[in-house]
Amino acid sequence: MPRQARLDAPGTLHHVMVRGIERTAIVRDAADRADFVARLAGLAATGALTVYAWALLPNHAHLLVRTGTRALARTMRSFLTGYAGAFNRRHKRVGHLFQNRYKSVVLEEEPYLLELVRYLHLNPLRAALVPDLRALDRYPWAGHSALLGTVARPWQATDAILGHFGGRRARAAYRAFVAAGIAHGRRRDLQGGGLVRSAGGWAAVASLRRGREAYRGDERILGSGAFVEAVRREMEAGTRPAARLLPLAELVQRVCQQCGVAPEALTGRGRRPAVSQARAGIAYWWVERLGQSGRALAPVLGLHPAVVYKAARRGAANAAAWQERLAAAHKTT
Numbered sequence: 001m002p003r004q005a006r007l008d009a010p011g012t013l014h015h016v017m018v019r020g021i022e023r024t025a026i027v028r029d030a031a032d033r034a035d036f037v038a039r040l041a042g043l044a045a046t047g048a049l050t051v052y053a054w055a056l057l058p059n060h061a062h063l064l065v066r067t068g069t070r071a072l073a074r075t076m077r078s079f080l081t082g083y084a085g086a087f088n089r090r091h092k093r094v095g096h097l098f099q100n101r102y103k104s105v106v107l108e109e110e111p112y113l114l115e116l117v118r119y120l121h122l123n124p125l126r127a128a129l130v131p132d133l134r135a136l137d138r139y140p141w142a143g144h145s146a147l148l149g150t151v152a153r154p155w156q157a158t159d160a161i162l163g164h165f166g167g168r169r170a171r172a173a174y175r176a177f178v179a180a181g182i183a184h185g186r187r188r189d190l191q192g193g194g195l196v197r198s199a200g201g202w203a204a205v206a207s208l209r210r211g212r213e214a215y216r217g218d219e220r221i222l223g224s225g226a227f228v229e230a231v232r233r234e235m236e237a238g239t240r241p242a243a244r245l246l247p248l249a250e251l252v253q254r255v256c257q258q259c260g261v262a263p264e265a266l267t268g269r270g271r272r273p274a275v276s277q278a279r280a281g282i283a284y285w286w287v288e289r290l291g292q293s294g295r296a297l298a299p300v301l302g303l304h305p306a307v308v309y310k311a312a313r314r315g316a317a318n319a320a321a322w323q324e325r326l327a328a329a330h331k332t333t
Helices: 030-046 072-091 109-121 144-148 158-165 170-184 196-200 202-206 211-216 225-245 248-259 263-267 273-289 294-301 305-316 319-331
Strands: 013-019 049-056 060-067 103-107
Touching (some): 013 109, 030 072, 060 109, 109 144, 248 294, 263 294, 273 294, 294 305
Antiparallel strands (some): 013 060
């Protein structure tokens, strides 16, 4: 069965799930947990993700995030690859750590944002990693403690969530909301399957098949039928023209023209500032904004793949200027 394309766009709300291969542990000790959380914090600090909720369990993790300008696929690839490499070095192991691709479900914000915050943060309690809500309040490996202020996580978007619960007593109201969710247990209705699920309940999602019935639902989306159709239309309208309007060859041509260099100069050994600027601009748009592979771009720029990602980060420092250049490219196409 072919994989379905990822659904993503700047500002999209996602529930992301990652699991260890063959249900193996993705964290073994406090050092692993600290490394995982530090990498997540780094993504939040750079604006790649806005993190509303998260829970790290022994063999899987849940994230409730909103994407920034960088594609989710690019963000998760660097996050999980970097963590897996460090994990393997620490524990002297080889091979894959995570099971297949991560799973991501696009969410309709109302009513699912707060429901998913509560559901994700109760994962450690449901998994018996903590005995009760009081212990969960101080548990450092989920975002619930940050919302209560017992563990400092300045990178977590706590104000955005607490703002839904009023003023001075927002934390108490949030905690009461979480406490009320304990009795709900595991909720399959908070998984994907929008449109079919909304029309026919969970049984309809279980019977979802590709082919002639595929148009009726989408397990990549959690929301009403109208939301599912709107997401599909936006993604189709947003991704196909982008590929048509700005293929790699044209991106290279236009950025080089703006920087006053010939495309052939990109693969040369020169270190002229204009060439470096052109490489950084192309890498930024290709990798950070379009979510494409740095490995595919490396031979075009005459760089090692690892250096392409460094160039993309340099290009991000002049993001406003490159935004104007891309807009100009679109207008003249």
